[in-house]
Amino acid sequence: MNFDQLKYFLTIVKTGSFSEAADEMFISQSSMSKQIKALEHELGIDLFKREHSKIYLTSAGKKFLDYAQNTIKDHNDIRLYLDEFVKKSSKTIRIRSIPVVSAYGVSERIAEFTTFYTSDVNVIIDMHESSQDDVQKELKENKIDLALIRTEFLENIDEFEVIPYLDDVFVLACSKNHPLSKNKEVSLKDAAQYPLSLLSPSSKLYTIVVKAMANQGLYVKPNCLTTRHKILLEIVQKSDSISILPDRLVDTKIFPNIITINLKEDLHSSVAWVRKKEQRVNAIAKEFWNYWKQYYNEEA
Template structure:
């Protein structure tokens, strides 16, 4: 048994399926299955009931589960505590998939130039897994949106300020407007980001505050897919201004909303984990840019 098998087991438990866990872990489903089977063989019992369409934990797995969580938490806590004694210093950062749109590569380049001996690891993941990974000390820092961020658990600095805009087909009836209210879109089909993203939850909350439940025609994790469907007159979308600017599409227009629905990109870290000198140095690079941000 190794920590990788424990992590894989918990990923299946937390996502509810082998396919979703494999996607989250960036491995093939067959590789994941082989690791789970190897873990089951060593334990001497099955972890999942695979006889039904939706997998479920066996009775033995329910007993094993809290131990697995403690092993994972303790492992990453141990790594964090011994990190200052490593011969080769390192810094690990996890981010929602917007690194290019918000100019984060420039910060990474500045850090690598200033600290060439530090092993820098940057991974992009979906929002739903980032804060748990940060809390369990799998990563030192995280680029996330500030909406729904638990201020009692995390400190942060603002990297970029942003807000939602309406994304419409070029020949939409509202495309020439200088500003529109969210409730003017209440009868439209919505092309949305997938559940589990902060932007999805933010849009759902905003629409409900405007008095309607959005009629979701399609959901995707890919900006290009959303823009393409809007361009084909399949519906409208709400998207962050800086993301739209980065992914310009000739057949869509972006129109400001009358309501200000903000979402700032922040660099966050756990309040309950002592920052390494490398993490502090990266934070300093962001802080030096605070005048431009504010």
């Protein structure tokens, strides 16, 4: 029995498929099947029962699942603990973020960290942007070290440590030729009179705007939805449609024909760095967390 076999077993359980598990682990399906058969032979039990194209855990497999999960967790914890005592030429920080990195100055500060806050270590930043729900899932499953997300949507917040980053204030965005463009301030009721373009429902920004309008008794159906805020701004710049977005996402240098107008309602969202309490991370990830904590204290 080896750790690779345990990881293959857990991946099969997660995906419910030998082929999908093989793809995720970057090996051939035949190699994975041979590894699982070797494990079953060593244990003297069947871990899976196979019926047509579906697979199920046997009773013994269900018992073995607890063992495998605990063993892999202990293995990862030991490696992270001992990592502090081992000199390495490079270390990885696993980060996930909602799609705000370029607009919120995150990349500049990461560059500063890699330049000034490390000594003999090459920092590998494993960072991807995804939806709030996907980022939270990876955070809860210990697949990442920390995340940049909207805290009002974070479930069981007591399980996490939080470093506030910034407060997003929402504004109305429209073209300079739009009838609302002469106003210094508008209400959601004013906005509801015009075609509304929003980010897709997979974005929590959609949820914030739609909920705020519903609280005002305004039930509008957006005339356009898109997953990318820059596409959204292209639409707003060249049409009579409006949008409601965080002010920091509306770059008027890139979109010079767009103007932002303050909302009468207090519509905002809190963005923060978040990590699970008691989760072991390597030394460089700890240093990165402390860097952001120092930045927040200086800004506060």
